[in-house]
Amino acid sequence: MEVLFINPMNIVQLENYRQRLFLLKQEVVKSLTEESPGVVELDQSRMGRLSRMDALQDKQIAIEVQHRLKRKLQAIEGALNRINNDDFGFCYLCDEAISEARLSFDPTVTRCLQCADKISD
């Protein structure tokens, strides 16, 4: 019997990652809705100058959190697409398999350790 290894990872592992990514995605989508910077309102008549600055700073932080969450969401969707396309677990720069330890730490990684060392983002 001939066994064809398309992906070094087996179906069970891939399904585990898919499940993890799916849950992660739900979490991120939930926080994206909850932490919308649109809910921060500045009531200038009631607030002192310092609390206005606080509110502005909070809003700034909320916007940065949103950006981070959106990037995370893109990374998760990318990883889910790679699972569907049988590309998951390979470095997108050198095409080598990404180590299991690295993937289980963060399933959205797109580069192997060597390539991640070369270019940081």
Ligand SMILES: [Zn+2]
């Ligand atoms: Zn690589």
